[in-house]
Structure formats: C-alpha cells, structure tokens
Amino acid sequence: MKPASFEYIRIDSAAEACAQLAEHGEDARILAGGQSLVTVLNMRLAQPQRLLDISRAKALDYVRIDGGKLVIGASATQASVEWRPGLAKEVPLLALAFPNISHFQIRNRGTVCGSVAHADPSAELPLCLALLDGEVVLRSRRGARVLKAGAFFQGMLMTARQPDELVEEVRYPLASPGTGHAFEEFSSRHGDFAIVACAAAVNGDGIRFAVGGVADRPRVVTLPRLAGNALDDALNDFAWELEARDDPHASAAYRRHLVRQIGRRVIEQAGRAIPSAGGH
Amino acid sequence: MNRLEQEQQHLVTVTLNGVSRSGRAETRTLLSDFLRHELGATGTHVGCEHGVCGACTVRIDGVAARACLTLAVQVDGRRVDTVEGLADRDGMLNDLQQAFRRSHALQCGFCTAGILNSCTDFLERVPMPTEQQVRDMLSGHLCRCTGYTPIVAAVLEVAAARQTQPEETIDA
Numbered sequence: 001m002k003p004a005s006f007e008y009i010r011i012d013s014a015a016e017a018c019a020q021l022a023e024h025g026e027d028a029r030i031l032a033g034g035q036s037l038v039t040v041l042n043m044r045l046a047q048p049q050r051l052l053d054i055s056r057a058k059a060l061d062y063v064r065i066d067g068g069k070l071v072i073g074a075s076a077t078q079a080s081v082e083w084r085p086g087l088a089k090e091v092p093l094l095a096l097a098f099p100n101i102s103h104f105q106i107r108n109r110g111t112v113c114g115s116v117a118h119a120d121p122s123a124e125l126p127l128c129l130a131l132l133d134g135e136v137v138l139r140s141r142r143g144a145r146v147l148k149a150g151a152f153f154q155g156m157l158m159t160a161r162q163p164d165e166l167v168e169e170v171r172y173p174l175a176s177p178g179t180g181h182a183f184e185e186f187s188s189r190h191g192d193f194a195i196v197a198c199a200a201a202v203n204g205d206g207i208r209f210a211v212g213g214v215a216d217r218p219r220v221v222t223l224p225r226l227a228g229n230a231l232d233d234a235l236n237d238f239a240w241e242l243e244a245r246d247d248p249h250a251s252a253a254y255r256r257h258l259v260r261q262i263g264r265r266v267i268e269q270a271g272r273a274i275p276s277a278g279g280h
Numbered sequence: 281m282n283r284l285e286q287e288q289q290h291l292v293t294v295t296l297n298g299v300s301r302s303g304r305a306e307t308r309t310l311l312s313d314f315l316r317h318e319l320g321a322t323g324t325h326v327g328c329e330h331g332v333c334g335a336c337t338v339r340i341d342g343v344a345a346r347a348c349l350t351l352a353v354q355v356d357g358r359r360v361d362t363v364e365g366l367a368d369r370d371g372m373l374n375d376l377q378q379a380f381r382r383s384h385a386l387q388c389g390f391c392t393a394g395i396l397n398s399c400t401d402f403l404e405r406v407p408m409p410t411e412q413q414v415r416d417m418l419s420g421h422l423c424r425c426t427g428y429t430p431i432v433a434a435v436l437e438v439a440a441a442r443q444t445q446p447e448e449t450i451d452a
Contacts, residue, residue, distance in 0.1 A: 001329035001330070002308065002310065002313075002329075003308040003310075004308065005286040005287050005306065005307065005308050006286055006307055006308060007283065007284065007285060007286045007307065008283070008284040008286075008307035008351070008353055009281060009282070009283045009284070010281060010282040010283075010284075011281060012281060016281050031351075031354075034349050034350065034351075034354075035331060035346075035349055038310075038331075038348075038349040038350070038351070039330045039331050039349060041308075042310070042329050042330055042348070042349075043330060051307070051351075053351075053354060055354060056354075079343070083405070099416060102420075103334075103417075103419055103420025104344070104398065104402065104416065104417045104419075104420055105334060105337055105344045105345060105346060105398055105420040106331060106346070106420065108343045108344055108345050108401075109340075109343070109345045109346070109349070109350070189419070190416070190419045191419045191420065
C-alpha cells in the first residue's frame with residue numbers, strides 16, 4: 001500500500017502545468033487534492049512517472065461568480081465551495097449534493113475540478129455539472145477550449161481531455177428564478193460510492209433529470225412537466241435506457257428500481273422547491 | 281516550480297505541533313509514514329492507507345485531512361498538527377480529550393487520534409453542532425469498539441461546555 005516511485009513537480013500556474021503536460025503527456029498526472037489519485041497510487045493501480053502537484057498553486061485556487069456562473073479553479077477544494085455562505089442561493093443543487101460526497105475530511109482536500117476530471121460515473125459533482133449543463137475549461141499550450149458537460153464526459157473514467165490539457169476550471173450555472181432543485185442518492189453507508197444518485201431541476205418549462213452510478217457517465221433526460229403515471233412511465237423508459245449492469249453492489253433490476261423510486265421523489269421535491277414568484 | 285527527483289531523499293520541514301521539525305522523504309513517502317518513521321510522531325495511526333478508515337487524520341494548516349492521502353513533500357513548509365499537540369506541555373489533556381475519557385469514547389484507542397483531529401477542526405467551524413452534524417462528521421472514521429454513541433456524546437458535551445465557558449486563549 002505504498003506508491004511506486006515518481007518524479008514530483010510542484011506547479012504554481014496553469015502555464016507551468018501546460019508546459020509540463022505538453023512535454024510529458026500521458027506520463028504525467030495532475031495531483032490536485034489527491035483524494036482519488038493517491039488512493040490509486042497507494043494501491044499501485046496507477047504508476048505515473050511524474051506528478052504535477054497543483055495543490056498549492058494560488059493562481060488556480062479561486063471560486064468566483066462570473067457571467068452567471070459559479071467558476072471554480074483547478075486547485076479549489078470542495079470544502080471551499082461547500083462552506084460558501086451563499087451557496088444555497090447561488091447553486092442550490094451543489095449545496096444539496098455536497099453532504100453526500102464522501103466525508104468532511106475528504107472534502108477538505110478533494111477538489112471540484114479533480115472530481116470532474118476523474119469522471120467516476122457515481123460521483124456527485126460530475127452529475128451536478130451534467131444536470132445544470134455546466135462547462136469545463138481545458139487549457140493547453142495550444143489554447144483553451146470550453147466544453148459542455150455532455151461533451152466532456154465520455155465514459156467510465158473517460159473524458160474529452162487530451163493528454164496535454166489541464167482541467168483549468170469548471171463552471172456551474174447559477175440558479176435561475178423559478179427553478180427548484182433536488183438531490184438524493186442511495187449507497188450502502190453514508191459517504192460510500194452511490195449505487196444510484198439522482199438530481200432534478202424543475203421549472204415552468206419542464207423537468208431536467210440526471211442519474212449517476214448506473215450508466216458509464218452521468219446521464220440527463222429532459223421531460224415535459226409530467227406527473228403521476230405519465231411521469232412513472234417516462235422514468236421507467238429512462239431507467240431502461242441507462243443499460244444498467246449487475247455488479248457486486250446491486251443488480252441491474254435493483255438499480256432501475258432505484259431510478260424509478262428516487263427519480264420520482266427528487267422530481268417532486270424539486271417541484272416543491274420552486275421559489276414562489278413574490279420571492280418569499 | 282520545484283522539481284524533486286524520484287528515489288532520492290529530499291529535505292522536508294514542517295511545523296509539527298508548533299515546533300519546526302525536519303526529516304528526509306522520498307517523493308513517494310506518505311505523510312503518515314513521514315510522521316511516524318522519520319519524525320517519530322507515532323500518535324498518528326495507520327489503518328487502511330486508502331483514505332477510508334480515518335485513523336491517520338491530522339490537521340494540515342488547521343484543516344483535517346488524511347495523512348495517508350498526502351505526500352510528505354506536499355507539506356514542506358506547512359503546519360501539521362497531530363494528536364501529540366492536543367495536551368499541554370505538562371501532559372494535561374485538553375477539554376476534548378477529557379470528555380472522551382469521561383464518556384468512554386474510546387476503548388482500544390486505535391481510531392481516537394484521527395477522530396480527535398477531525399473534531400478539533402470541526403468544532404472550530406461548527407461550534408454548536410446538532411447530533412446529526414456530529415454523526416456526519418464522524419462518518420469519516422471507523423471505530424469498531426464504541427458504536428460511536430459515546431463519541432457523539434463527548435463531542436456534544438464539549439461543544440456545550442465551550443459555549444458557557446469560552447476556551448481560554450492559550451496562544452502565546
């Protein structure tokens with residue numbers, strides 16, 4: 001349970017990270033919070049030749065509101081977002097999701113961008129980014145490009161990031177008036193990987209609903225403002241579309257069951273959470 | 281930018297419980313092993329070595345974090361607080377440790393060092409937590425002796441006591 005040897009490079013800026021990534025590509029790995037990466041290093045599931053440690057890069061440690069989005073830099077910890085006093089108004093879905101992400105001690109060091117870059121299919125932060133149609137900024141020496149979450153997540157632990165690119169920041173859209181949000185997940189114990197995680201955003205135009213932990217990436221469906229049997233039917237169709245598989249934690253049938261049950265609950269909760277027009 | 285070669289010993293200096301301490305570490309040396317083997321600070325325990333059990337939790341610049349998921353070279357120049365720093369210089373247990381003792385919040389004690397560090401950080405941020413908040417915080421620690429109930433009781437007791445008797449400022 002000790003990592004294999006590697007060269008360690010402390011990075012102070014995006015430009016330094018991009019220079020190293022341009023030179024070393026897949027031989028180098030970005031170390032941000034390390035709450036997933038050091039685990040797999042300890043288990044020797046990964047043995048990169050170089051670690052590029054951005055955890056102390058002040059230039060990448062920012063959380064700010066810009067252009068109607070909550071913008072989170074590559075070195076910003078999950079705790080630095082979770083403990084923002086205004087988070088429940090800014091991005092209510094994140095405020096609902098954070099308590100489900102592992103544990104207090106892990107969120108203290110784990111980063112938001114690191115979770116998005118890791119792209120675990122059961123992870124909450126990618127699920128929220130997908131539901132809210134957020135953005136990922138990828139930077140390399142060739143320049144920067146901005147991808148929607150739907151284009152960034154490509155499969156189990158797979159993303160559109162090229163070997164020379166840094167996930168420089170992620171952008172979660174701020175809540176729009178008249179939209180309610182809800183989040184719920186099921187796991188064996190609090191803080192464990194989600195067997196099924198569901199998020200919903202509901203407003204007068206309809207429903208956006210997303211599921212993590214079932215398909216190989218967070219999956220989103222847009223529905224009209226359904227209720228009752230029509231909603232159950234739509235959720236059942238979506239549950240089958242996810243192509244759930246049996247694994248040691250849960251059967252495919254049980255996962256579909258959870259998507260139908262938790263899905264209906266979060267959609268109804270999100271509907272009830274729509275702020276009243278008077279702002280009360 | 282700072283580049284450290286693999287398979288070589290690098291000097292790492294930390295402020296451990298208020299005292300500047302230096303030791304040697306390879307890039308791959310975990311903070312948990314650096315504290316125990318290089319600095320002799322064996323109060324930090326090592327359980328699962330993949331971030332699940334919480335036994336190795338220390339405070340890095342005041343923030344509770346897993347020493348087993350942190351490289352020693354990452355904390356060069358930073359403040360690291362461990363269980364050894366909780367009691368005063370004469371060995372008098374602090375209020376949290378005393379509450380753990382009164383409430384039987386430990387039996388074998390393997391998990392206790394990590395839990396005390398988490399509680400120390402947590403109570404600074406949430407001075408009057410609910411039982412549910414305490415249980416959520418403790419979910420990052422495995423304790424196989426107590427069933428957690430006496431730990432929750434100790435934390436709530438300390439939180440309440442600190443409200444009525446604000447902790448004296450001991451920083452010199």
